[in-house]
Amino acid sequence: MSAPPPPVLEARGLVRSFGGVRAVDGVSLAVRAGELLALIGPNGAGKTTCFHLIGGQLRPEAGTVRLAGRDITGLPPPRIFRAGVGRTFQITATFGSMTVRENVQMALLSHAQRLFGLWRPARRQMRAEAEALLARVGMAEQAERASGVLAYGDLKRLELAIALAGRPRLLLMDEPTAGMAAAERRALMALVARLARESGLAVLFTEHDMDVVFGHADRVLVLDRGRVLAEGTPEAVRADPRVRAAYLGGVAA
Amino acid sequence: MDSGLLARRSLLRRSAAAVAVAAAAPLAAPAIARAQAAAGGAAGPIRIGEINSYTAIPAFLQPYRNAWLMAQDEVNAQGGIHGRRLETVFRDDAGRPEDAVRHAGELVNVERVHLLAGAFLSNVGLALSDFANQHRRLFVASEPLTDALVWSRGNRFTFRLRPSTYMQCAMLVEEAAKLPARRWAIVAPNYEYGQSAARWFKELLARARPDVQFVAEQYPALGRIDAGATVQALAGANPEAIFNVTFAQDLTNFVRQGNTRGLFERRHVVSLLTGEPEYLLPLGDEAPEGWIVTGYPYADLDNPRHNAFREAYRRRFNEEPRCGSVVGYDTVTAIATMLRRTGGATGTDAMIEAMRGLRFPTAFGTAEVEFRAIDHQSTLGAFVGKTALRDGRGVMVDWRYADGAKYLPPDEVVRQMRPQSAS
Amino acid sequence: MxxxxxxxxxxxxxxxxxxxxxxxxxxxxxxxxxxxxxxGSLYMLGAYLGWTLVTRFAGGGAPGPLGFWGGVLLAALAVGLIGVAIEVLLLRRLYRAPELFPLLATFGVVLIVQDLALWAWGPQDLLGPRAPGLHGAVELPLLGLRFPRYELFLIALGPVVLGLLWLLFRRTRFGLLIRAATEDREMVGALGVDQRALFTGVFFLGAVLAGLAGALQLPRESVNLHMDLAVIVEAFVVVVVGGLGSLGGAFLAALLIGELHAFGILVFPRITLVLVFLVMAVVLVLRPHGLAGAAPAAVPPGAPGAAEPVIRPAPLALRRFALAVFALACALPSVLGDYALSVFADFAVFVLFAMSLHLLMGPGGMASFGHAAYFGIGAYAAALLAHHLAAPMAAGIALAPLAAGLAGLAFGWFCVRLSGVYAAMLTLAFAQIAWSVAFQWVEVTGGDNGILGVWPDAWARDRRVFAWLALALSAGGTLLLLRAIHAPFGYALRALRDSAPRAAAIGIPALTVRWLAFAFAAGLAGLAGALFAYGKGSVFPTLLAIPRSVDALLMVLLGGVRTVTGPIWGALAYAGLSEQLVRATDHWRLLLGLAIVALVLFFPEGLAGAARRWWEARESDGRR
Structure with missing residues (x-):
């Protein structure tokens, strides 16, 4: 009998401080294939910093990040992308001078290492793949629109399509449903959950909306002032008195 | 060959008769002139294409163009050249040689000028000279001083009026060698003119006075001298004499800082071009005294021809003539004299033949000037004298006319410097 | 000692x-x-107005009724009002235009002021009076050295002005707003402050300082028509070396450059030509935001992309139009005269030059103030091959882009690591260093006398053949650029410009892509330069000089930096306009300046941008 495969993402003892304040202070977490882990906590708890440490936007001062057992600590974002991490941003980031489909094509071309072509028009390359991805996130009809004019919820879905274009093993989603209507949120998260189950994708996401968290996450990790406060199934976390005291008390009572 | 094509093509747009004439006389550029003459253009004007850095160097070139027009009007008032009027088309190269070349093409091909003239900056002069060589046109360079123009890069089509850097240096070295000073410093703008003036001065002075040494050299960027620091650097070397090549605003700033800091006290200064009113007048009452300079004593030069020139210039433009005025005036005089010699013919070969050895009078009123056949350099000279203050402005005193013919290297040296193809 | x-x-x-x-x-x-x-023009006007105010209101060169100091201060205030006029009449209308577009407008002002100053004050350099009470030199206490009084006054004045500005910025509401606006423009808008008044006030202050600086040169330097351009580049170097927007940094940078200059000429008297640019290159390579500048507040990952228009494949009608234009261009040489043919070849060269710069400025989002370096290096490569090795033209045309591309690789490696104006100024520094090599290495490059006799091979010497050759190579290079813009490489460049964090998160290696784009653009500029060299028959250091870089910048901006083919129209319009005006009038600078200002006001998106807007409006009307 072989040992169980290592978790897709395993972070250990991550530390990062800004101006003497430890924004992330010894956080460890792990996400397995097919699992959705929600990272929650009050504002300033260190969620986004945590994401940046894993996604390569920031370098940790201490700690390691492993992707399927491989050390990716401190690599720049492009290398982390190539290692198999896709991400969406809290404030959406798309290429405003491209259409929706071109945004996805861009990610596909990058994944296929075809960035340095000088002759064949980009918009004619990997078009079907891009459309398939857009169809998966429900953006097929908007493929020809400029990404700069999209509604907020559509931008989030486009970001998801872009993130998926790299065939990631791990998806990092910073507030994937912020600004969406309730029905939209449920649809998007259901989609993400389905993708995770079907293709063994590991998903780490932050979220303010507790309905989303408790409705879709397999496990929940609570951060407070840079430290892990609690971790477990949604039910266990919800029941945890420390969590209730520190965080949920005022919100979900 | 090239100009044969040129002649043929240009004629397509002319009358069929002219085409027939051109076909009958496939002799390159002169064919145009003959064709035009044959097509009834005998009384048409003779056109000069003049290219200069008008917007870049207005202080020198406005008086230059004034006098040019004055000379041209005088020629035309006397009936022109064998009945043909003299006309000039002016173009501004803005100090860019590549633009000068473009204008040359336009003047030759569109404005149909018979010869090219002008240039202040040396690199513009050289670019036009090369254009003239390629397109087999006469180019009378009026002002550019670089020696290369008639020597190392000389060609059959280019003639130059002004005494060159070498000649003016030679004039000054003659005086410098008489000074007791042995420790010399040099300040020159950092470009070809400044560098070659410094080189010639050192070489010629060392030849005349083996005992001199050069203790400091400063090469400020043209037009951007850091005068205080430059003056201090020169003073730090404690020379007995200074050779200055800066001019225009660099000179003004250098003189101001030098005066303030006593750089010129108890020191000899030998200075190129500083006696030209363009550069001396802006110094006002701060003009240095006792510098040995080349220049133009416009107020005191007293002979009938110069007096007439000065009077006419004053009357027409309400100001004193500058050195540029003489250069502009003499260029037109030389061209007109040459054209009279060709009998009004404007074929390039005929004009070149007439230019070689051409003798013409200068507005200086001094001896006749000759365009030497050996290197196409004119023997126009310059005045060498000392600066002084009079009525709150700088003037030249104790001056004499240094005839350019006496400040040129021996013929065999010139022949060696000049390419074979240029003769 | x-x-x-x-x-x-x-x-x-x-x-x-x-x-x-x-x-x-x-x-x-x-x-x-x-x-x-x-x-720089404001500085020059300060000097001229100061001269007039100080000398003209009395006879005989003695200071007028205002006195010297009154004249200087009044000149500074007058220049301040001119600055306000420029802001209100011109720049205020351009704050929404693409970055750097106002540069085009201010360049128009430079040209206008040059001609007006010549007209008002004449061509001759003017000498201002000495400052009363500050004549001559003074013995320094303790040291026993003599030093000019006025220079001592200036030494003291620098820190005093710095101190006054510091007080203004720390102790007044106006200063507080300026500081706030320097750090965060949106925030000031959010505070409900009238931005227009603030901007006008800032322009007044800046112009007063420029005018004061100019007028204070009266006792030490001549007043002349070259002051504007002589000072502007150095002033920019000081600002950038100090860190944009930082007064203390500018003071530090001025000290650094002033002292290095003073001591540099003791060791290398010829270094004055290039010293400031060497300093700038070193400082920027070591400190990408200048001595005192901080990195701009970290852009939050996922900040909204710039509002750049979507680049779509050209509509059929436009492609037909382009094809027709190209066919016309191909046919044109057979009916043109000799001069028109050489202008035609020039225009072909400029189109390629502008298009190559546009790859960096448009899709690349990087400004370059030194693109002439690659144009000139290409031209010199061709000329040196022809001159020293008698190589055929084909070799020159093949190797020139290679040489320029290699230079692009070398310089670009540093430039792409910087951003915004810092990067642009580093390109300028490298261009000036390249220029000074061409200028000073006389044995190889011929110095400012250049290299002559760079004529095409016999088969291309006919003007018509050469015009076709220039068209073919220019069109080929332009096509390559257009294909690249629409190809994945161009998309990757745009991706980096639109959203750097997103581009990184999908694996686009920013530095590599930008670096290669830099070299690619440099190579094509080199091709343009080689063609230019053969067309003119000679090369000179002016080919690498700042005005040529500015020309390229103007062509791109005039055509429309946010369009794909704008630079073609910008190049044709700018080159055509200057060519016509120079021939037509002595006052071509005034007219060209006015034309630029008018174009800027009427077509703030550039010529092609305006055409696109017109087209889109027509299309949507048609659909209704």
């Missing part, structure tokens, strides 16, 4: 003068983000 002390004092005096000009520039830039090319 004495000499060194004196030289240090000289350095301080130059530093003060430099700081005065640079302080106004940095204040204006800090708030408005406008690269004010006309700042």
């Amino acid at each position: 004495d000499a060194l002390i004196l030289q240090a004092l000289n350095g301080l005096a130059s530093a003060s003068s430099l700081f005065l000009v640079a302080s106004g520039l940095t204040v204006i830039f800090g708030v408005s983000r406008i690269v004010n090319f006309a700042h």
Whole structure:
């Protein structure tokens, strides 16, 4: 009998401080294939910093990040992308001078290492793949629109399509449903959950909306002032008195 | 060959008769002139294409163009050249040689000028000279001083009026060698003119006075001298004499800082071009005294021809003539004299033949000037004298006319410097 | 020892003068983000107006009724009002235009002022009076050295002005707003402050400082028509070396440059030509935001992309139009005269030159103030091959882009690591270093006398054949650029410009892509340069000089930096306009300047941008 495969993402003892304040202070977490882990906590708890440490936007001062057992600590974002991490941003980031489909094509071309072509028009390359991805996130009809004019919820879905274009093993989603209507949120998260189950994708996401968290996450990790406060199934976390005291008390009572 | 094509093509747009004439006389550029003459253009004007850095160097070139027009009007008032009027088309190269070349093409091909003239900056002069060589046109360079123009890069089509850097240096070295000073410093703008003036001065002075040494050299960027620091650097070397090549605003700033800091006290200064009113007048009452300079004593030069020139210039433009005025005036005089010699013919070969050895009078009123056949350099000279203050402005005193013919290297040296193809 | 002390004092005096000009520039830039090319013109106007006010209101050169100091201050205030006029009439209308577009407008102002100054004050250099009470030299206490009084005054004035500005910024509401606006423009808008009034006020302040700096040169330098361009580049260097928007940094940078100048000429008398640019290159490579500049507040990952228009494949009608234009261009040489043919070849060269720069400025989002370097290096590569090795033209045309591309690789490696105006100024520094090599290495390059006799091979010597050759290569290069813009490489460049964090998160290696784009653009500029060299028959250092870089910049901006083919129209319009005006009138600078200002006001998106807008409006009307 072989040992169980290592978790897709395993972070250990991550530390990062800004101006003497430890924004992330010894956080460890792990996400397995097919699992959705929600990272929650009050504002300033260190969620986004945590994401940046894993996604390569920031370098940790201490700690390691492993992707399927491989050390990716401190690599720049492009290398982390190539290692198999896709991400969406809290404030959406798309290429405003491209259409929706071109945004996805861009990610596909990058994944296929075809960035340095000088002759064949980009918009004619990997078009079907891009459309398939857009169809998966429900953006097929908007493929020809400029990404700069999209509604907020559509931008989030486009970001998801872009993130998926790299065939990631791990998806990092910073507030994937912020600004969406309730029905939209449920649809998007259901989609993400389905993708995770079907293709063994590991998903780490932050979220303010507790309905989303408790409705879709397999496990929940609570951060407070840079430290892990609690971790477990949604039910266990919800029941945890420390969590209730520190965080949920005022919100979900 | 090239100009044969040129002649043929240009004629397509002319009358069929002219085409027939051109076909009958496939002799390159002169064919145009003959064709035009044959097509009834005998009384048409003779056109000069003049290219200069008008917007870049207005202080020198406005008086230059004034006098040019004055000379041209005088020629035309006397009936022109064998009945043909003299006309000039002016173009501004803005100090860019590549633009000068473009204008040359336009003047030759569109404005149909018979010869090219002008240039202040040396690199513009050289670019036009090369254009003239390629397109087999006469180019009378009026002002550019670089020696290369008639020597190392000389060609059959280019003639130059002004005494060159070498000649003016030679004039000054003659005086410098008489000074007791042995420790010399040099300040020159950092470009070809400044560098070659410094080189010639050192070489010629060392030849005349083996005992001199050069203790400091400063090469400020043209037009951007850091005068205080430059003056201090020169003073730090404690020379007995200074050779200055800066001019225009660099000179003004250098003189101001030098005066303030006593750089010129108890020191000899030998200075190129500083006696030209363009550069001396802006110094006002701060003009240095006792510098040995080349220049133009416009107020005191007293002979009938110069007096007439000065009077006419004053009357027409309400100001004193500058050195540029003489250069502009003499260029037109030389061209007109040459054209009279060709009998009004404007074929390039005929004009070149007439230019070689051409003798013409200068507005200086001094001896006749000759365009030497050996290197196409004119023997126009310059005045060498000392600066002084009079009525709150700088003037030249104790001056004499240094005839350019006496400040040129021996013929065999010139022949060696000049390419074979240029003769 | 004495000499060194004196030289240090000289350095301080130059530093003060430099700081005065640079302080106004940095204040204006800090708030408005406008690269004010006309700042040198304001400085020159300060000197001329100062001269008039000080001398003209009395006879015989004695100071007029205002006295020297009154005249200087009045001149500074007058220049301040001119600055306000420029802001209100011109720049105010351009704050929404693409970055750097106002540069085009201020360049128009430079041209206009040059001609007006010549007209008003004549061509001859003017000498201002000495400052009363500050004549001559004074013995320095303790040291026993003599030093000019006025220079001592200047040495003191620099820190005093710095101190006054510091007080203004710390102790007044106006200053507080300026500081706030320098750090965060949106925030000031959110505070409900009238931005227009603030900008106008800032322009007044900056222009007063420029005018004061100019007028204060009266006792030490001649007033002349070259002052504007002589000072503007150095002032920019000081501002950038100091860190954009930082007064203290500008002061430090002025000190550094002033002292290095003063001591540099003791060791290398010829270094003055290039020293400031060497300093700037070194500082920027080591400190990408200048001495005192901080990195702009970290852009939060996922900040909204710039509002750049979507680049779509050209509509059929446009492609047909382009094809027709190209066919016309192909046919044109057979009916043109000799001069028109050479202009035609020039235009072909400029189109390629502008298009190559546009790859960097448009899709690349990087400004370059030194693109002429690659144009010139290509031209010199061709000329050196022809001159020293008698190589055929084909070899020159093949190797020139290679040489320029290699230079692009070398310089670009540093430039792409910087951003915004810092990157642009580093390109300028490298261009000036390349220029000074062409200028000073006389044995190889012929110095400023250039290299002559770079004529095409016999088969292409016919003007018509050469025009076709230029068209073919220019069209080929342009096609390559257009294909690249629509190909994945161009998309990757745009991706980096639109959203750097997103681009990184999908694995686009920013530095590599930008670096290669830099070299690619450089190579094609080199091709344009080689063609230009063969067309003119000669090369000169002017081919690498700042005005040529500015030309390229103007062509791109005029055509429309946010369009794909704009630079083609920009190049044709700008080159055509200057060619016509220079022939038509002595006052071509005035008219060209006015034309540029008019184009800027009427077509703030550039010519092609305006055409696109017109087209889109027509299309949507049609659909209704």
